[in-house]
Amino acid sequence: xxxxxxxxxxxxxxxxxxxxxxxxxxxxxxxxxxxxxxxxxxxxxxxxxxxxxxxxxxxxxxxxxxxxxxxxxxxxxxxxxxxxxxxxxxxxxxxxxxxxxxxxxxxxxxxxxxxxxxxxxxxxxxxxxxxxxxxxxxxx
Amino acid sequence: xxxxxxxxxxxxxxxxxxxxxxxxxxxxxxxxxxxxxxxxxxxxxxxxxxxxxxxxxxxxxxxxxxxxxxxxxxxxxxxxxxxxxxxxxxxxxxxxxxxxxxxxxxxxxxx
Numbered sequence: 001x002x003x004x005x006x007x008x009x010x011x012x013x014x015x016x017x018x019x020x021x022x023x024x025x026x027x028x029x030x031x032x033x034x035x036x037x038x039x040x041x042x043x044x045x046x047x048x049x050x051x052x053x054x055x056x057x058x059x060x061x062x063x064x065x066x067x068x069x070x071x072x073x074x075x076x077x078x079x080x081x082x083x084x085x086x087x088x089x090x091x092x093x094x095x096x097x098x099x100x101x102x103x104x105x106x107x108x109x110x111x112x113x114x115x116x117x118x119x120x121x122x123x124x125x126x127x128x129x130x131x132x133x134x135x136x137x138x139x140x
Numbered sequence: 141x142x143x144x145x146x147x148x149x150x151x152x153x154x155x156x157x158x159x160x161x162x163x164x165x166x167x168x169x170x171x172x173x174x175x176x177x178x179x180x181x182x183x184x185x186x187x188x189x190x191x192x193x194x195x196x197x198x199x200x201x202x203x204x205x206x207x208x209x210x211x212x213x214x215x216x217x218x219x220x221x222x223x224x225x226x227x228x229x230x231x232x233x234x235x236x237x238x239x240x241x242x243x244x245x246x247x248x249x250x251x
Binding site for chain 2: 016017019020023041045048049052055056102103104105107108110111114115
């Protein structure tokens with residue numbers, strides 16, 4: 001399948017009940033894109049963590065707001081752009097915590113950074129904050 | 141998410157079934173909070189039927205472990221599926237929790 005460039009778009013409400021749908025869609029898209037099952041599972045976890053952060057921090061548990069997911073499939077990489085219309089946070093606030101200091105919470109960003117090659121947060125999007133996540137395909 | 145529980149040899153066993161994310165963490169937290177309020181000293185969470193967990197779920201277990209630590213109690217985990225174990229490894233929580241392959245081993249470890 002020629003995947004020189006392809007876009008898949010998904011828009012859901014910010015309700016936790018849609019997380020499973022988001023995870024499963026991401027997993028399937030990653031497999032279509034040629035990632036291994038383990039890599040697809042990693043991407044499934046990453047999108048879950050990113051959308052959970054939107055629900056918790058950007059929308060502060062308002063479950064009626066939109067989350068827009070854009071999946072860009074390139075030959076060399078897989079990109080996910082997550083857009084929301086919620087509260088903007090300073091990019092410096094999006095940081096992973098010291099993993100050796102065990103406490104509840106704060107692991108989502110650590111997981112995303114650990115599993116993705118690029119994580120860019122842009123609070124200046126026209127309609128709201130955007131999170132860009134990139135995973136490069138392993139060279140065979 | 142289905143949550144079942146029972147007592148065996150003074151150990152409270154919580155059996156979770158289903159995916160763990162923020163849609164289920166309030167339910168799990170509520171169940172565990174009851175046990176903490178009763179100052180239960182030994183809790184085992186059986187995760188054999190949990191195919192997926194995210195950091196929200198991990199957070200509930202860390203919170204419970206820390207609360208139990210205040211009165212000398214301990215939470216142990218059993219039956220982690222490969223996918224769930226990987227998330228614990230990724231976040232290095234395998235060093236924080238006592239993790240057992242089987243529920244009965246986790247129960248026996250409290251003796």
